[in-house]
Amino acid sequence: MRRIAITRDVSPAITRCELTHLQRAPIDLEIARSQHRAYEKELERLGWSLLRLPVEPDLPDSVFVEDAAIVLDEVAVITRPGAPSRRPETAAVAEALRPYRLLLTIEEPGTMDGGDVLRIDRDLYIGVSRRTNEAAVEQMKRALARFGYRVTGIEVSECLHLKSAVTLVDQETILINPRWVIPGFFQGVRVIETDPGEPYAANGLLLGRRILYPTAFPRTRERLTGGGIRIVDIDMSELAKAEGAVTCCSILFEG
Ligand code: GLY
Secondary structure: OEEEEEOOOOOOOHOOOOOOOOOOOOOOOOHHHHHHHHHHHHHHHHHEEEEEEEEOOOOOOOOOOOHHHEEOOOEEHHHHHHHHEEEHHHHHHHHOOOOOOOOEOOOOOOOOOOOEEEEEEOEEEEEEEEOOHHHHHHHHHHHEEEEEEEEEEOOOOOOOOOHHEEEEEEOOOOOOOOOOOOHHHHHOOEEEEOOOOOOOOOOOOOOOEEEEEEOHHHHHHHHHHHOOEEEEEOOOOOHHOOOOHHHHHHHHEEE
């Protein structure tokens, strides 16, 4: 079994990306691409084989592949992204996953972005957000019960996705912005809270025994290292202007 990371280069259309909670700021395509390349190199250095999808010149948010699919050990779920502009992104992701997993799909009226799905062992927490609705949560419950997954919806209103507010940073620890999601919701895990001055700091990408983590959040970084979390630093500042974070830029699985 190889550890595989699906990625896709930054679209030249990224300047027209969806924005929900941020004001539009100029995005330098070359800087965004070089930060994305650095991200891919870190994945490779940490043992992941890249499965790079062709760039999508007309799909502004297509670098954020995470939103197109959830890959579990037994099955993959191809999403139906909440923003209509993002729905065409799923086709190439589905084709890339087809050799590795049985594919299920979220169907209308369901909408779901992968950024709203947090897996902790056999629990899938799904943010009910502007992008993901209750119909999709119900579809996930029905589709995944037979594989032994518990699916729970969580209201998310203050940020784009559930994983803007909470991510897993080791097998028993979550990093959370408690102003956006209530920590008590997650039972049986250790909790590290983001620094109050760094609201966007809750998104880290767990890669084995360390996390890939943005350099933009030094105070939360101190809390993480103080809690024994090992960090690989990455500058994602240009992609952050497109409301993207570290989990958004890859789909990780074994295959
Ligand atoms: N720009 C990322 C998103 O809104 O989906």
